[in-house]
Amino acid sequence: MSSKTPRDVLEGLVKDTSLKWLLGKQTSLDDEIEEIENSPSAGSNWIPELSPVANVVIRRCSKILGVSVNELQDSFKEEASGSVKQPSMFPRNFLEYCCFRALALSVGVTGHLSDKTFRRLTFDMMVAWEVPSAASQSLLSVDGDPTVGLEAFSRIAPAVPVIADVIICENLFGVLASSSNGLRLHFSVYDKYLYGLERAIKKMKSQSESSLLSYVRSKGEKILEIDGTVTTQPVLEHIGMSTWPGRLILTDHALYFEAIKVVSFDAPKSYSLSEDLKQVIKPELTGPWGTRLFDKAVSYKSISLPEPVVMEFPELKGHTRRDYWLAIIREVLYVHRYMNKFKIVTGVAKDEAISKAVLGILRVQAIQELGLTTPVRYENLLPFNLCDQLPGGDHILQTLAEMSSSRVLDRTNKAKEGTLYSISASDMVSQLGLMFGTSPRSSSLVVGEVVVGDVNPLEKAVKQSRKNYEKVVLAQETVNGVKVDGIDTNLAVMKELLLPVMEMGNWLLSLAYWDDPLKSFVFCLFSTFIIYRGWVGYAFAFASLFIAGFILLTRCFSKREKVMIELKVMAPPPMNTMEQLLAVQNAISQLEQLVQDANIVLLKLRALLLSLFPQASEKFAVAIVVATTMMVLLSWNSLIMVVFLELFTRYSPPRRESTERLMRRLREWWFSIPAAPVILEQQNKDDNKKTK
Template sequence: MESEPETDVESETEHFNGISNKRMSPWESFLRNQQDSIRSLFNRRNRPSSALPPSPQNNLSFKPIPQLSPLANSVVARSSQILGVSTHELQHAFDSELPLSVKELLTYARNLLEFCSFKALHKFTATPNYLNDKHFRRLTYDMMLAWESPSVESDDNETPKCRRYEANGDEDEGSFFYSSSTNMALQVDDEKTVGLEAFSRIAPACVTVADIITVHNLFSALTVSSENRLHFLVYDKYIRFLDKVLKNSKNALAACSGNLQLAEEEIVLDVDGTIPTQPVLQHIGMSAWPGRLTLTNYALYFEPLGVGLYEKAIRYDLGTDMKQVIKPDLTGPLGARLFDKAVMYKSTSVAEPVYFEFPEFKANFRRDYWLDISLEVLRSHQFIRKYYLKEAQKSEVLARAMLGVFRYRAVKEAFKFFSSNYKTLLTFSLAETLPRGDMILETLTNSLTYLTAVSIKRDIPGTLDTKRQPVLSPPSVVALSSHGFKSKCVANVYEETIAVGDIRVGEISPLEVAVKQSLNDTGKVAAAQATVDQVKVEGIDTNAAVMKELLFPLIELAIRLRHLTLWKDFCKSTLFLILSCYVIIRGWIQYLVPSIFMFTAIVMLWHRHFRKGRPLEAFIITAPPNKNAVEQLLTLQEAITQFESLIQAGNIVLLKMRALLLALLPPVGILVVYFIATEKVAMFMVFIAAVFAFVPPKYIFLVVFVEGYTRAMPWRRESSARWIRRLKEWWVRIPAAPVQLIKPEESKKRR
């Protein structure tokens, strides 16, 4: 068999990505030229996908792999250039290193592509400043495109292109690309786009770019205005801003370390309050003071602003277990609770809560952002304490939380994106809110047990050594170290393993399985919540009418039982009394509750079987007359007054029972009556104790039922009313225990 001629990578890639020159009419040519001119205004990057990073072995030959598509062959060729080996050696390493389960015929091309891509990413990310390299951004994006069509057969199905985004009239809410060049560029660019599955598979292989737990929310944030398809312009902008955020954080660490006196392991995550028009106010009691707020991976620092200089920083610890509470709260001048723009911090180390206010004219985005990142640091330390993680595992958890904060900052600064429910980009905060989030954290804990701190730098071999044993090192710590954030836990590490972070070639890791199960439950919760939002109504009267209709069967049953107890129909009341007494004497009353549950289950199964596939009819409710705002306020005031009266009556009953129980000395005028009442209650409780001790429960229940049911009979009505009147008169004569209200002392205020 003749060997295929070896071709240069540049020419081969141009062949794969070239555009066929078809004959076009003059009008089509004019429109095409106009579109290219508009596209060139926004798309100023170098588009050739064959660009390679500088390498001393760029003269390696490229031999296409028959099983792969042209784009996949292009990615493998560039990966071989990065690794310094030929494509034949890469394929041989894949065939020899990995188990047979990932080399099946249907998945061979995709798994081979993953193997080459992960190897190349592992080496590429070891180089400094790789996020700023346009070749890295283009290569990783092409890896995602190739993952969607890795084989020759799948290449026939063209990857969807980005559709034009059409504004719906409310651009502020419709897109975070509003009034930006990126949005306009998306409308004129016809490049292929990437889907969720490819992004969630390739992006977490570089732990700086994405986390396996939050990668789905990151994709949603990046594609909110492009119909859930990721465009290269958006991806490129995100990576560039992520690189900018990492560099700014590194510079802030160098600038603030001396003033804040940070510990060796502390890294600055963000700083706010440096701009005079956007201050941060610290409220303690009635005093407020402007200053600068800094968040690290261990604490919050507030530096009060003095005369042109910042004073000594006040440290609020987040890493030690001091029962810290961080939550949104209201604040304002002189302690007034007016503006919902503050974060409250409370712990055992502070005498009273501290409020950090983030003033802004509209919304409260600054407050929400600082609340999110502060809670993420706090929850990461709570996670460490909960599972008793050691030094290497602790560093990995904190590094994972820090990378999440950096990604959140990058998306926020690039696209003005702010997290909402189930859409946060922070790992441990998301696990707290997701269904089965505890299972995700437990799976993460199991994966952390295999991490080992390594201090030996291994040379990256020119050829792949399949006999060397893999060494697992903390991937997030290694990622931060590559960006200049040094850690004493891992000084110089090299992870030589097929597993890159939480992603394994051709396999679904346990953490991925836990995340997917949680996302499935999240979809069910969201669908159920949508139905809840649809049936919510406004107004006290309307909600009362809905509840009355829903409880109609129970209300009707209670009305009929009340009618029987009033003995208005003697025959029916007598029949019900005889049947009830017979059931109680026979001991069948114990089967009453199980019978109710059994009957309910039968009704549910009957509806489930005979109404299969039929939609549930809407519950028809007659709405009460509409009321204006004043009438609704009056109704609410009346309801509050009635509720207050019920609470007062309950308190009086409890205070009278307290007086009887403790035999408190009453006023002199009712001393004799009080002592007699106390003795009567005590003797009555002795009698009740004897009854419960010696009489079977069914006879006690029978006597109580007959006495209460026959109280309204014609020949018992007068005597029952007389005894109830005497009981009320006796109860009125019982004094209530005294109550003394003490106002709390005013705390000392800060000058």
């Protein structure tokens, strides 16, 4: 047994190089280690199984909660399940337990995001999560300020819903860590992001409390964003050929536009986002006199409007302003579609859904504060936008709805169980001072989406959707990689791809034309026997099984040896611009000829039906009667055999001469049928204007 005291252990840890980062800029943590070292109860405040970083973070959590580390351990052992308390998982699970409890209490303090101590605490929790056990401390980098990875960020950040959300957590981390190729997150960027969140919250609160927008508050709606208040950067509303400058207001239920008057704003126009009006919101092109030149607008269309309304967001270059508004408008629309689909009409579940959308918009506003050089896709940072894009996004929303309905627990029963969960989005919004909905507030109603030592159904659904999305991305990369330019090159690729089908078709034609009488006779006899015995379905089933077996054999063979699956195509000689234009013109002419021939066939059939040529119509009617009689009198098996023998033996030696004579008579008969007349009428300009 070692004779070292806890004080000796702490002195050794402080001298160890693995804590150099604690002794540098991290003076607060350094002070805490020194405090533990000099404390008479050093042994009781130090857990040997945990790393020094985890011990420091847990001590800070115990101070926030007002209980000792030992009491935290006792509570964890009492409340956690057996799987969570396993010795191998104890360091990380106990750390998560302490972090979730401390964060749930810390976010109740007004202005916690502006407190640098809180911001540093949440980051240190992520650092400790990566190295929770004493054995993992050596993995911590000591070169400068430590950074955190995606997995740690995804576990701790969603515990404070305003910081991150389980659905968009990976995308958010990628944006914040873009300076390091999306691999590691630095505290300086994280700190600036949280400061931006604080500013976005203050801005949203001031907008909601503005006396100038009392008509919105009278409807019980909360303002999320306003644009166009600066006269030099108004929002332009286009309806038909009319254009009005003004300001645009987004609430948690609708979109409002106020046209600018001489000294004030006109009465607002309301465009609902909460009702089921088959709304379509998409990017739009605008320009003077109806031209489509500038990609800086959003189009709103619904069944309640006679024509679409276009909101333009002018800016000198790019369309970032439009992209931001398009994303946040769709987020409000999608959250209401989600609630309508899953019948979430009132109650805590509704507040939770709207709160998730609101927090997503706040995060996007905070990202804008960072001034990143790389372009940001805002829709990837909004949960309901992302679910609309991801493969399996509907499963994520269904899981979210099921979890929301199952979380409405009895207050007395949940008060104890909730300590193993993170805080919920609706509670987060309430504690930020942004009241949405009318449900009574209590932190004991709904729990968050991250649970200690476990992966909940929502996280599983998101991970599965991410895997499917990665497959889609990889597949799309292959699609983009095989796209070639030029009509001649694409035709060459298509010809090579269809070569097996063409060879099969040529082989069947050779049999049908009896080029080799012996092979054709054997094929005809074998096919007739199959049809006669009623084995046609079995023949198709056997062919399908043969294809499946071929695929499996190819897969097994490709595992042993690398088979070159690339398609080799002889590239046609390069064409200059004039040759390419001529090729396009030739292709269009051929397409036009095909359309003309199809129209001729349809017009001749119309003439037959209307008896414009009585003799031909009579023969056509007799042929239909004969075919119908055969279908009635003969069984399907016999009918198939008769049709097969008729078609396949046409060009056999005994029937070739009579078939050629019959085909000649049929062509003469077809050419003798006149086409039904066509009259082209030009549309009147006045009618065209009325239509528009």
